[in-house]
Amino acid sequence: QVxxxxxxxxxxxxxxxxxxxxxxxxxxxxxxxxxxxRQAPGQGLEWMGWINPNSGGTKFAQNFQGWVTMTRxxxxxxxxxxxxxxxxxxxxxxxxxxxxxxxxxxAFDIWGQGTMVTVSS
Amino acid sequence: xxxxxxPASVSGSPGQSITISCxxxxxxxxxYNFVSWYQQHPGKAPKLMIYEVTKxxxxxxxxFSGSRSGNTASLTISGLQAEDxxxxxxxxxxGSSTVLFGGGTKLTVL
Numbered sequence: 001q002v003x004x005x006x007x008x009x010x011x012x013x014x015x016x017x018x019x020x021x022x023x024x025x026x027x028x029x030x031x032x033x034x035x036x037x038r039q040a041p042g043q044g045l046e047w048m049g050w051i052n053p054n055s056g057g058t059k060f061a062q063n064f065q066g067w068v069t070m071t072r073x074x075x076x077x078x079x080x081x082x083x084x085x086x087x088x089x090x091x092x093x094x095x096x097x098x099x100x101x102x103x104x105x106x107a108f109d110i111w112g113q114g115t116m117v118t119v120s121s
Numbered sequence: 122x123x124x125x126x127x128p129a130s131v132s133g134s135p136g137q138s139i140t141i142s143c144x145x146x147x148x149x150x151x152x153y154n155f156v157s158w159y160q161q162h163p164g165k166a167p168k169l170m171i172y173e174v175t176k177x178x179x180x181x182x183x184x185f186s187g188s189r190s191g192n193t194a195s196l197t198i199s200g201l202q203a204e205d206x207x208x209x210x211x212x213x214x215x216g217s218s219t220v221l222f223g224g225g226t227k228l229t230v231l
Contacts, residue, residue, distance in 0.1 A: 035220075037167075044124065045159070045167065045210050047220040059218040095166060105214040107157035107172035114166055 002026045004096050004112035011118045012086050019082040020115045022096030029077035030054040033099035035108055036070065036081045038092040050104045051079060059104070086119045093117075125150065125211055125223035132229040138199040141226045143211030144192060149221055151192035155214035158187060158196045161225075162207045170209075171196060198228075206230040 007021040022034065036048040049060035051070040058070045069082040079096055093114040100106025126144040133139040143150065143158075150156055156174045159167035169178050171187035174194060184199045194213070198205055211223040 037222075044225040045212075045222040047212075047222060061219065097167075103155075104218075105153070105155040105220065107155070107169050107212070108159070108167075109169050109172070109178060111166040111168070 002098075002110050004098065004110055006094075006096060006112040006115045009116040009118070011120065014087055014119055014121055016086050016119075017082060017084040018086060018117050019080055020094050020096075020117070022079045022081070022112050024077045024079070024098075027098075029072075030074055032101055033104040033106075034070075034072070034079040035097045035099045035104075036068075037095045037097055037108070039095070039114075040089070040092040043092075048081070050099055052104070053079060083117075086117075088119050091117065091119045125213060125221050127209075127211060127223040127226045129224070130227045130229065132231055133198075133201045134231045135201050135203065137201050138197060139201060139228065140198075141196045141209050141211075141228070143194040143196070143213075143223045145194070145213055145215075145221070146192055149192075149213045149215035150189065150194050150211075152216065153214045156187070156189060156194045157212045158185075158194075159210045159212065160205075160207045161210065167210065201230055203230050 003025045005023045030053045035050045051058045053072045072079045096112040097108035098110040154173045158171040161167045175187045186197045209226045215221045
């Protein structure tokens with residue numbers, strides 16, 4: 001079945017960067033937008049942005065512009081999210097979520113299992 | 122941009138119906154059909170329950186339904202079951218390439 005499998009938990013120091021991967025299977029990777037959503041402990045969901053796996057084009061939420069990068073490797077059907085200049089309040093679970101076929105704003109129908117990123121000195 | 126407004130908590134007894142509201146503005150919920158709802162059990166990833174305001178994905182129980190009136194979307198769960206106890210989030214496209222989530226609602230089945 002369609003699956004998104006994310007990389008394992010990370011512990012980083014403040015100021016460092018983290019790169020999370022999201023490997024897809026059982027569908028055509030380049031046909032669907034990929035979004036990233038984060039959730040701080042005990043908090044709600046926060047949309048970070050999307051990547052068009054076909055073109056590599058991206059759009060980011062205003063809060064993340066300038067310090068998030070989203071890339072993809074079509075040869076291995078994998079999307080990546082890199083967050084730089086980490087702060088303690090970036091401690092959160094990070095999810096990849098499959099978006100629409102024809103529009104990036106269709107619902108997120110498949111989610112990865114999440115990657116916990118802990119920022120601590 | 123502000124999150125969409127949801128009640129922090131709702132509760133109901135097994136077999137009852139409950140409704141969770143999601144209030145936005147004419148720039149988001151009131152303008153686009155890209156309104157969706159997600160269920161999240163503790164320690165799990167969110168699961169899509171409703172998309173395009175009223176549509177149910179294959180495999181989601183028909184006890185779940187979505188609607189919209191003006192700038193407020195709603196999720197109704199009928200015939201409450203213990204397994205429905207979870208957090209629920211609404212989500213909407215807000216124009217200018219922006220997506221908003223609601224703050225989340227904790228559903229307790231008494």
